[in-house]
Amino acid sequence: MARPPRLPDATILDLIAELRSQHAALTGTTLRTELKARHGTPCGVSRIYRLLHTATLPDASPTPAPSSAADQTVELAAALKRAELAEYREEHHQTRWAGEVHSLREQVHALRDAGHRLPILEQQLLDRSRELAAAWIRIADLEDQLR
Numbered sequence: 001m002a003r004p005p006r007l008p009d010a011t012i013l014d015l016i017a018e019l020r021s022q023h024a025a026l027t028g029t030t031l032r033t034e035l036k037a038r039h040g041t042p043c044g045v046s047r048i049y050r051l052l053h054t055a056t057l058p059d060a061s062p063t064p065a066p067s068s069a070a071d072q073t074v075e076l077a078a079a080l081k082r083a084e085l086a087e088y089r090e091e092h093h094q095t096r097w098a099g100e101v102h103s104l105r106e107q108v109h110a111l112r113d114a115g116h117r118l119p120i121l122e123q124q125l126l127d128r129s130r131e132l133a134a135a136w137i138r139i140a141d142l143e144d145q146l147r
Contacts, residue, residue: 007039009051016055028052
């Protein structure tokens with residue numbers, strides 16, 4: 001069976017415009033079904049969705065070009081001011097986050113030191129607890145001797 005000829009994008013875009021007036025929400029499936037009924041081929045899925053997306057994009061009207069050298073100078077000055085502001089913001093952003101990173105590194109270093117000291121402190125606590133228990137026993141013995 002021979003492959004049907006490829007439909008031009010303009011034909012598909014015209015059909016999209018026609019179907020949009022009939023359907024509140026036009027889907028790719030609806031469009032492909034209508035293409036199959038009218039032209040004998042549903043066309044490729046990615047092509048249909050690309051054309052649907054293209055048809056739904058708002059018209060981007062080009063910005064008018066500056067009409068004089070004075071207008072160009074004003075636009076250049078505005079662009080330079082925006083660039084300076086963007087550079088200031090970027091420097092401020094970098095400084096802030098560099099400070100945050102430094103602070104976090106110091107906290108990690110302090111926690112590592114505390115982690116290394118913890119077993120030593122636990123051992124010292126056990127030693128002092130034993131010494132205290134021994135002292136209480138000695139105090140009790142001395143009190144018994146006094147009686």
